[in-house]
Amino acid sequence: MTSSDTHDQLKKLPGVDFVLDLAQKDPRFAHIPRTVIVACTRKTLEHLRQNILAAAGPKINDPADDRTDHHIDVQTDVQTMLLEILKLSEKKLSPRLVNVINATGVVLHTNLGRALLCDDALENIQTIARSYSNLEFKIQTGKRGIRYEAVDELICELTGAQSAVVVNNNAGAVLLALNTLAQNTQVIVSRGELVEIGGSFRIPDVMEKSGCILKEVGTTNRTHLRDYENAVNETTGLLLKVHASNYKIEGFTAAVSLKELVALGEQKNIPVMEDLGSGTLIDFSKYGLAPEPTIWDSVKSGADIVTFSGDKLLGGPQAGIIVGKKDAIARIRQNPLTRALRIDKMTLAALESTLNLYRDEKKAIQKIPTLRMLTISFEDICTKADTLFKLIQDKIGDVARVTLKDMTSRPGGGSFPELKLPTRCITIEPSTISVSRLEQAMRLSENRIIGRIEDDQYILDPRTIQNGQEPLIASTLATILVKK
Numbered sequence: 001m002t003s004s005d006t007h008d009q010l011k012k013l014p015g016v017d018f019v020l021d022l023a024q025k026d027p028r029f030a031h032i033p034r035t036v037i038v039a040c041t042r043k044t045l046e047h048l049r050q051n052i053l054a055a056a057g058p059k060i061n062d063p064a065d066d067r068t069d070h071h072i073d074v075q076t077d078v079q080t081m082l083l084e085i086l087k088l089s090e091k092k093l094s095p096r097l098v099n100v101i102n103a104t105g106v107v108l109h110t111n112l113g114r115a116l117l118c119d120d121a122l123e124n125i126q127t128i129a130r131s132y133s134n135l136e137f138k139i140q141t142g143k144r145g146i147r148y149e150a151v152d153e154l155i156c157e158l159t160g161a162q163s164a165v166v167v168n169n170n171a172g173a174v175l176l177a178l179n180t181l182a183q184n185t186q187v188i189v190s191r192g193e194l195v196e197i198g199g200s201f202r203i204p205d206v207m208e209k210s211g212c213i214l215k216e217v218g219t220t221n222r223t224h225l226r227d228y229e230n231a232v233n234e235t236t237g238l239l240l241k242v243h244a245s246n247y248k249i250e251g252f253t254a255a256v257s258l259k260e261l262v263a264l265g266e267q268k269n270i271p272v273m274e275d276l277g278s279g280t281l282i283d284f285s286k287y288g289l290a291p292e293p294t295i296w297d298s299v300k301s302g303a304d305i306v307t308f309s310g311d312k313l314l315g316g317p318q319a320g321i322i323v324g325k326k327d328a329i330a331r332i333r334q335n336p337l338t339r340a341l342r343i344d345k346m347t348l349a350a351l352e353s354t355l356n357l358y359r360d361e362k363k364a365i366q367k368i369p370t371l372r373m374l375t376i377s378f379e380d381i382c383t384k385a386d387t388l389f390k391l392i393q394d395k396i397g398d399v400a401r402v403t404l405k406d407m408t409s410r411p412g413g414g415s416f417p418e419l420k421l422p423t424r425c426i427t428i429e430p431s432t433i434s435v436s437r438l439e440q441a442m443r444l445s446e447n448r449i450i451g452r453i454e455d456d457q458y459i460l461d462p463r464t465i466q467n468g469q470e471p472l473i474a475s476t477l478a479t480i481l482v483k484k
């Protein structure tokens with residue numbers, strides 16, 4: 001293309017106002033706010049301008065470069081342009097945060113939103129958020145109240161702790177507790193517990209941000225009480241134990257129990273804190289899962305502070321829960337950081353309703369989705385798998401090899417690092433497209449179905465598939481695999 005061609009084409013590009021005028025008269029744009037139409041018109045025209053300029057760029061001697069044949073007749077293309085603007089506008093208006101179907105079997109999938117809230121929590125969010133509430137108001141006296149009081153009694157009842165405070169998330173809880181109890185002092189941690197939780201939460205970094213001085217003791221696989229003892233000096237402000245949530249060291253290992261650490265703390269007059277990460281109020285060993293330390297155990301061991309997450313094994317909303325001794329919690333409440341990390345009323349409403357269910361463990365297991373998915377019996381999983389298997393077979397016929405396969409699912413969310421839950425999955429080997437293409441098409445489908453690939457098979461794990469989603473999965477598979 002010569003430079004005068006380029007010039008001609010650029011000149012032929014209609015102005016923003018001209019296109020905007022057409023769009024606004026077009027009934028297809030009636031539901032789109034003007035600001036969105038303006039932005040999308042600008043963007044579309046700019047895109048065309050760039051295309052014309054790119055087509056006129058220095059020609060490389062490359063047989064694949066066929067840009068000169070790519071003639072854009074912008075003048076006659078106003079209708080195409082409008083269609084483009086309409087598509088762009090609608091895309092801009094569609095929500096970014098959308099539901100997906102989790103067929104991965106990972107119950108606490110951090111990327112897919114971790115814990116699903118129970119109905120009680122959802123209903124209470126509506127009740128509280130729709131109206132004014134006594135969030136920080138004492139109805140009895142008409143005086144100002146404290147926000148955490150909605151849940152602190154309940155938390156103490158359920159955990160055996162003296163006092164509690166809740167913040168935005170557990171990372172915040174750890175930061176806040178460290179900063180309150182141990183700023184400018186030395187905090188002793190075992191080398192085996194200097195973990196990274198994912199994202200940017202690493203114990204050494206949080207320690208630094210909270211103003212504490214990290215003192216590592218022991219080795220990666222073995223740490224003894226004498227390691228802590230030898231490290232204690234007049235600058236020591238805290239003994240910290242971190243639950244190594246997402247990994248497990250096996251073989252020749254040794255760790256100091258919280259109880260032993262508390263005894264040492266008492267002897268040396270140094271507070272002890274445990275970051276449980278995924279704290280649980282239920283003894284999962286009763287349900288055939290590996291025993292995880294319960295919050296109750298940690299509190300009973302005598303730790304001054306225990307922190308845990310609201311949306312991991314607890315199965316509630318994103319929150320950081322700090323429980324412990326009265327004076328330690330009182331100091332935390334006084335810290336200005338607490339205001340910066342404060343929990344909002346919707347979370348508080350959801351947390352209160354979720355925790356309330358724990359007063360009756362059977363109810364909690366039935367009603368809290370995380371607990372339900374973790375404790376579902378293998379028999380029930382097989383029934384779910386069978387249902388989905390039959391639906392899929394009915395819908396897709398012989399365009400793929402579909403089988404049932406006994407596999408394992410992972411709890412996720414940094415809980416039960418070594419635990420694999422027996423499950424029965426549906427495996428699909430398509431004959432019309434590749435497995436990776438199938439995985440992608442399911443993900444990009446209207447129902448956004450997230451499965452996984454293992455051994456060149458597409459895998460659907462029924463554990464995390466919610467009731468009612470089965471027909472959607474079967475029909476989406478059919479749309480993708482069955483040629484019409």
Ligand SMILES: *Cc1c(COP(=O)(O)O)cnc(C)c1O
Pocket residue numbers: 169170171172174197201242243244245246275276277278308309310311319320413414
């Ligand atoms: C998950 C986890 C955290 C962070 O908790 P969030 O609720 O994700 O902020 C901190 N410590 C441990 C040990 C964890 O497992």
